[in-house]
Amino acid sequence: MDSHLRPLTVLGSSLSKNVLVKVKWNREYRGTLDGYDQHMNLVIKNAEEVIGDKSTGVLPLVVVRGDVVVYISPSEVI
Amino acid sequence: MDSHLRPLTVLGSSLSKNVLVKVKWNREYRGTLDGYDQHMNLVIKNAEEVIGDKSTGVLPLVVVRGDVVVYISPSEVI
Amino acid sequence: MDSHLRPLTVLGSSLSKNVLVKVKWNREYRGTLDGYDQHMNLVIKNAEEVIGDKSTGVLPLVVVRGDVVVYISPSEVI
Amino acid sequence: MDSHLRPLTVLGSSLSKNVLVKVKWNREYRGTLDGYDQHMNLVIKNAEEVIGDKSTGVLPLVVVRGDVVVYISPSEVI
Amino acid sequence: MDSHLRPLTVLGSSLSKNVLVKVKWNREYRGTLDGYDQHMNLVIKNAEEVIGDKSTGVLPLVVVRGDVVVYISPSEVI
Amino acid sequence: MDSHLRPLTVLGSSLSKNVLVKVKWNREYRGTLDGYDQHMNLVIKNAEEVIGDKSTGVLPLVVVRGDVVVYISPSEVI
Amino acid sequence: MDSHLRPLTVLGSSLSKNVLVKVKWNREYRGTLDGYDQHMNLVIKNAEEVIGDKSTGVLPLVVVRGDVVVYISPSEVI
Numbered sequence: 001m002d003s004h005l006r007p008l009t010v011l012g013s014s015l016s017k018n019v020l021v022k023v024k025w026n027r028e029y030r031g032t033l034d035g036y037d038q039h040m041n042l043v044i045k046n047a048e049e050v051i052g053d054k055s056t057g058v059l060p061l062v063v064v065r066g067d068v069v070v071y072i073s074p075s076e077v078i
Numbered sequence: 079m080d081s082h083l084r085p086l087t088v089l090g091s092s093l094s095k096n097v098l099v100k101v102k103w104n105r106e107y108r109g110t111l112d113g114y115d116q117h118m119n120l121v122i123k124n125a126e127e128v129i130g131d132k133s134t135g136v137l138p139l140v141v142v143r144g145d146v147v148v149y150i151s152p153s154e155v156i
Numbered sequence: 157m158d159s160h161l162r163p164l165t166v167l168g169s170s171l172s173k174n175v176l177v178k179v180k181w182n183r184e185y186r187g188t189l190d191g192y193d194q195h196m197n198l199v200i201k202n203a204e205e206v207i208g209d210k211s212t213g214v215l216p217l218v219v220v221r222g223d224v225v226v227y228i229s230p231s232e233v234i
Numbered sequence: 235m236d237s238h239l240r241p242l243t244v245l246g247s248s249l250s251k252n253v254l255v256k257v258k259w260n261r262e263y264r265g266t267l268d269g270y271d272q273h274m275n276l277v278i279k280n281a282e283e284v285i286g287d288k289s290t291g292v293l294p295l296v297v298v299r300g301d302v303v304v305y306i307s308p309s310e311v312i
Numbered sequence: 313m314d315s316h317l318r319p320l321t322v323l324g325s326s327l328s329k330n331v332l333v334k335v336k337w338n339r340e341y342r343g344t345l346d347g348y349d350q351h352m353n354l355v356i357k358n359a360e361e362v363i364g365d366k367s368t369g370v371l372p373l374v375v376v377r378g379d380v381v382v383y384i385s386p387s388e389v390i
Numbered sequence: 391m392d393s394h395l396r397p398l399t400v401l402g403s404s405l406s407k408n409v410l411v412k413v414k415w416n417r418e419y420r421g422t423l424d425g426y427d428q429h430m431n432l433v434i435k436n437a438e439e440v441i442g443d444k445s446t447g448v449l450p451l452v453v454v455r456g457d458v459v460v461y462i463s464p465s466e467v468i
Numbered sequence: 469m470d471s472h473l474r475p476l477t478v479l480g481s482s483l484s485k486n487v488l489v490k491v492k493w494n495r496e497y498r499g500t501l502d503g504y505d506q507h508m509n510l511v512i513k514n515a516e517e518v519i520g521d522k523s524t525g526v527l528p529l530v531v532v533r534g535d536v537v538v539y540i541s542p543s544e545v546i
Contacts, residue, residue, distance in 0.1 A: 004093045005113035005121045007141045015238045020137075023304070035239035040119070040143060041274070043239045059254075062307040063241045065274060065300070066143070070101070073140040082171045083191035083199045085219045098215075118197070118221060144221070148179070151218040160327045161347035161355045163375045176371075196353070196377060222377070226335070229374040249394045257460070269395035275430070277395045293410075296463040297397045299430060299456070316483045317503035317511045319531045332527075352509070352533060378533070382491070385530040405472045413538070425473035431508070433473045449488075452541040453475045455508060455534070 011036045014074040019044070022070040027051050029064060033074070040066030089114045092152040097122070100148040105129050107142060111152070118144030167192045170230040175200070178226040183207050185220060189230070196222030245270045248308040253278070256304040261285050263298060267308070274300030323348045326386040331356070334382040339363050341376060345386070352378030401426045404464040409434070412460040417441050419454060423464070430456030479504045482542040487512070490538040495519050497532060501542070508534030 014033045021029045021042060028050045035043030047059045092111045099107045099120060106128045113121030120142045127134045170189045177185045177198060184206045191199030203215045248267045255263045255276060262284045269277030276298045283290045326345045333341045333354060340362045347355030359371045404423045411419045411432060418440045425433030437449045482501045489497045489510060496518045503511030515527045 007113060007115050007119035007121055010113065010121050010139065010141050027304075033238075035241060035244065037241050041241035043241055043244050059305075059307045060310075061244065062305050063244050064305045065303050067145070067301070068304050069143050070105075070146050071137075071140050071142045073137045076138075082189075085191060085193050085197035085199055088191065088199050088217065088219050145223070147221050148183075148224050149215075149218050149220045151215045154216075160345075163347060163349050163353035163355055166347065166355050166373065166375050223379070225377050226339075226380050227371075227374050227376045229371045232372075261460075267394075269397060269400065271397050275397035277397055277400050293461075293463045294466075295400065296461050297400050298461045299459050301457070302460050316501075319503060319505050319509035319511055322503065322511050322529065322531050379535070381533050382495075382536050383527075383530050383532045385527045388528075417538075423472075425475060425478065427475050431475035433475055433478050449539075449541045450544075451478065452539050453478050454539045455537050457535070458538050 007040075008036070008038065010074065011040070011042075011072065014072070018075040020073045020075065021047075021064060022073075023064060023068045024070060029059075029062065031058075031062075033072075034061075037066075040069050040072075042066070042069065042072070085118075086114070086116065088152065089118075089120075089150065092150070096153040098151045098153065099125075099142060100151075101142060101146045102148060103129075107137075107140065109136075109140075111150075112139075115144075118147050118150075120144065120147065120150070163196075164192070164194065166230065167196075167198075167228065170228070174231040176229045176231065177203075177220060178229075179220060179224045180226060185215075185218065187214075187218075189228075190217075193222075196225050196228075198222065198225065198228070241274075242270070242272065244308065245274070245276075245306065248306070252309040254307045254309065255281075255298060256307070257298060257302045258304060263293075263296065265292075265296075267306075268295075271300075274303050274306075276300065276303065276306070319352075320348070320350065322386065323352075323354075323384065326384070330387040332385045332387065333359075333376060334385075335376060335380045336382060341371075341374065343370075343374075345384075346373075349378075352381050352384075354378070354381065354384070397430075398426070398428065400464065401430070401432075401462065404462070408465040410463045410465065411437075411454060412463070413454060413458045414460060415441075419449075419452065421448075421452075423462075424451075427456075430459050430462075432456070432459065432462065475508075476504070476506065478542065479508075479510075479540065482540070486543040488541045488543065489515075489532060490541075491532060491536045492538060493519075497527075497530065499526075499530075501540075502529075505534075508537050508540075510534070510537065510540070 019033045029047040031044040031047035042064045047062045049056045097111045107125040109122040109125035125137045175189045185203040187200040187203035198220045205212045253267045263281040265278040265281035268279045281293045331345045341359040343356040343359035354376045359374045361368045409423045419437040421434040421437035432454045437452045439446045487501045497515040499512040499515035510532045515530045517524045
């Protein structure tokens with residue numbers, strides 16, 4: 001009951017899975033988490049970009065700087 | 079009377095308990111604290127997201143970056 | 157006359173005492189200082205939250221991130 | 235399936251390739267990635283600058299500070 | 313002529329003296345400098361708070377976070 | 391083909407050459423790069439300052455803090 | 469031709485000389501540079517404060533936090 005999940009461990013368990021990444025300025029990216037580092041810089045594949053409520057298309061591969069990230073939500077509970 | 083609670087100790091004691099996490103831009107997350115690290119990055123399970131006064135749904139699992147956190151309030155006093 | 161008070165020493169002397177914590181975005185918390193660390197992350201018990209001029213209630217326990225703190229004012233001079 | 239791409243590795247694999255670099259304030263740069271460092275400072279050659287929706291011309295060589303970068307998207311998947 | 317004053321040395325020489333501390337968001341504090349640290353966190357006694365042009369009262373003791381400080385001006389030249 | 395230019399190397403190669411330095415708040419400086427350090431603090435000689443679209447004159451010598459820099463663009467490709 | 473001026477060296481050479489210090493929020497200080505440190509915290513004597521286009525008076529001595537500095541321009545070229 002006391003075992004807990006380190007934030008970076010959750011990212012590690014989410015590799016190759018679908019994630020929702022919310023960033024500042026009301027932007028979000030939905031795609032497959034393909035990598036990360038200790039600064040929470042993220043690599044996302046097939047990232048659908050949503051600004052406000054509007055999809056602006058899919059980026060095949062994107063490196064998002066950790067500094068702009070608000071949260072990362074994996075679509076499956078670990 | 080002089081013993082005091084380190085901020086990270088309070089987070090440790092709040093694991094598996096309900097917390098209210100207020101973040102910048104008038105957002106909040108209510109759910110079970112499932113993890114944290116020394117940067118106050120947080121893992122929250124079943125996080126109800128509230129923007130302004132409006133609930134926008136529940137995220138099964140979310141990693142919130144510490145840099146955007148304003149405060150964390152456990153629902154039980156330790 | 158030259159002895160002076162380190163900021164963290166003032167926090168140490170304010171433990172278990174009433175403090176006013178002003179944070180960014182015109183928010184403040186009034187309650188008992190129950191802990192702190194070197195980043196000025198703070199633990200406050202029975203924290204009355206005031207936004208603008210309006211009290212929004214009392215949080216039994218709250219960890220405020222140092223990064224959002226403007227000032228901490230103990231109600232008693234040390 | 236568990237091998238993953240470190241963010242800086244993705245930048246390394248994108249050298250001499252076309253990238254889209256989105257920065258703060260709705261600016262973007264499209265050109266050839268010619269260098270980077272661990273802060274995500276970037277060197278871009280023949281960088282077309284777009285502000286909002288408007289192209290403002292091409293910079294033959296530009297060093298973009300990592301601190302202003304939102305994301306880097308290579309045009310080819312690695 | 314080449315001897316110069318380190319910023320922290322000026323703070324050290326200003327202990328127990330009156331200072332004007334300008335912080336972000338058009339706020340200022342006038343009082344006696346009672347302490348500081350290397351982050352320019354400041355301890356001020358009998359600090360008159362001025363927001364815009366309006367005095368909002370006196371705080372008997374206040375710890376101002378260095379991160380919000382714009383400048384510190386001692387009322388006497390050292 | 392894989393040799394790439396480190397951002398600071400580009401600055402080193404741009405010494406004594408004309409650069410355009412774009413900073414936050416829609417300001418720019420055009421002049422001769424005369425120095426830099428690892429924080430991208432820059433020394434520029436005969437820096438024409440442009441705010442928005444309006445030239446506001448020439449500063450004979452200016453030290454620009456790296457923290458406010460958006461990009462540096464040398465006028466010659468290296 | 470390749471010798472260049474480190475930003476802090478320029479500050480060292482500007483000691484006891486007149487400087488223009490531009491800070492965020494359209495403020496500037498003109499006075500004698502009396503000290504600095506590696507964070508670009510500055511000590512200025514007889515600093516005329518200008519906000520927007522309006523002089524607001526002279527501060528006999530002021531410690532400006534480096535974090536708010538945009539640029540420092542010595543009135544003489546070194």
